[in-house]
Amino acid sequence: xxxxxxxxxxxxxxxxxxxxxxxxxxxxxxxxxxxxxxxxxxxxxxxxxxxxxxxxxxxxxxxxxxxxxxxxxxxxxxxx
Amino acid sequence: xxxxxxxxxxxxxxxxxxxxxxxxxxxxxxxxxxxxxxxxxxxxxxxxxxxxxxxxxxxxxxxxxxxxxxxxxxxxxxxxxxxxxxxxxxxxxxxxxxxxxxxxxxxxxxxxxxxxxxxxxxxxxxxxxxxxxxxxxxxxxxxxxxxxxxxxxxxxxxxxxxxxxxxxxxxxxxxxxxxxxxxxxxxxxxxxxxxxxxxxxxxxxxxxxxxxxxxxxxxxxxxxxxxxxxxxxxxxxxxxxxxxxxxxxxxxxxxxxxxxxxxxxxx
Numbered sequence: 001x002x003x004x005x006x007x008x009x010x011x012x013x014x015x016x017x018x019x020x021x022x023x024x025x026x027x028x029x030x031x032x033x034x035x036x037x038x039x040x041x042x043x044x045x046x047x048x049x050x051x052x053x054x055x056x057x058x059x060x061x062x063x064x065x066x067x068x069x070x071x072x073x074x075x076x077x078x079x080x
Numbered sequence: 081x082x083x084x085x086x087x088x089x090x091x092x093x094x095x096x097x098x099x100x101x102x103x104x105x106x107x108x109x110x111x112x113x114x115x116x117x118x119x120x121x122x123x124x125x126x127x128x129x130x131x132x133x134x135x136x137x138x139x140x141x142x143x144x145x146x147x148x149x150x151x152x153x154x155x156x157x158x159x160x161x162x163x164x165x166x167x168x169x170x171x172x173x174x175x176x177x178x179x180x181x182x183x184x185x186x187x188x189x190x191x192x193x194x195x196x197x198x199x200x201x202x203x204x205x206x207x208x209x210x211x212x213x214x215x216x217x218x219x220x221x222x223x224x225x226x227x228x229x230x231x232x233x234x235x236x237x238x239x240x241x242x243x244x245x246x247x248x249x250x251x252x253x254x255x256x257x258x259x260x261x262x263x264x265x266x267x268x269x270x271x272x273x274x275x276x277x278x279x280x281x282x283x284x285x286x287x288x289x290x291x292x293x294x295x296x297x298x299x300x301x302x303x304x305x306x307x308x309x310x311x312x313x314x315x316x317x318x319x320x321x322x323x324x325x326x327x328x329x330x331x332x333x334x335x336x337x338x339x340x341x342x343x344x345x346x347x
């Protein structure tokens with residue numbers, strides 16, 4: 001199983017690739033809405049990509065109030 | 081009318097297949113303008129039978145297939161009316177959309193929803209009237225109505241119950257969560273998954289296959305397999321109208337309308 005650091009890193013890479021930003025610009029504590037410049041619709045797209053990448057199901061209500069990559073990684077980690 | 085170009089949707093007929101494309105900004109919200117054009121389409125189906133055997137419903141909007149009912153229009157049009165007129169207005173809209181949905185549901189064509197992105201609320205209900213759902217792997221399905229203090233009003237619960245196990249229906253309704261296309265396929269909602277951007281191509285191939293069959297046989301099979309749950313659909317309208325009069329719904333709609341986010345009912 002991934003460590004939380006590995007999971008966070010995979011999320012950062014996936015977000016950087018998909019939203020065309022440099023991986024170096026992203027940090028675990030960043031607010032992904034602000035840093036990626038995305039709205040809730042694009043966040044939903046990110047959720048689908050993360051579900052596919054990690055082969056998990058992550059209900060969107062578990063992401064209520066989650067805005068940073070590290071907490072997102074924790075939510076994913078609990079489903080791995 | 082083999083083709084039509086409207087403000088919210090258009091259709092063309094090619095090689096025995098009608099393609100109905102939704103194209104209203106931002107994400108094909110179903111309000112009075114879409115309803116009028118869906119009624120035009122439903123009325124044209126009898127004539128279209130001579131030219132086509134299958135129907136594909138798709139969206140040209142990048143955001144998705146359809147984000148559901150036009151809640152902004154619902155709120156503003158409701159607020160513009162005296163309180164005693166609001167419920168009859170909503171009931172009238174629901175009766176009309178149910179007539180269209182029932183016509184599409186029973187239409188003597190093989191009907192295919194080619195969906196991508198957001199397939200929410202009324203958009204999900206529109207997909208559910210189709211015989212088959214072909215989904216882009218990035219599609220997401222959701223009934224968020226309970227977040228507003230409502231239930232789906234365009235026939236969603238009876239049609240989901242027709243197609244899926246009751247436990248899945250309860251999960252979707254009572255949590256209001258969205259599920260991805262792979263999950264939707266695993267529970268039996270989606271017939272085929274398509275690669276990103278490929279749902280329409282897969283739907284066209286599926287329609288071409290369906291068009292090879294004898295029409296009368298296909299229609300007989302469809303009638304045998306796919307009954308319309310009319311009593312439950314009537315009940316759904318009654319329950320929706322009962323809930324709609326509650327102050328919590330007005331407050332939920334007001335919050336939704338005032339939000340500037342793309343999809344305010346999402347976390």
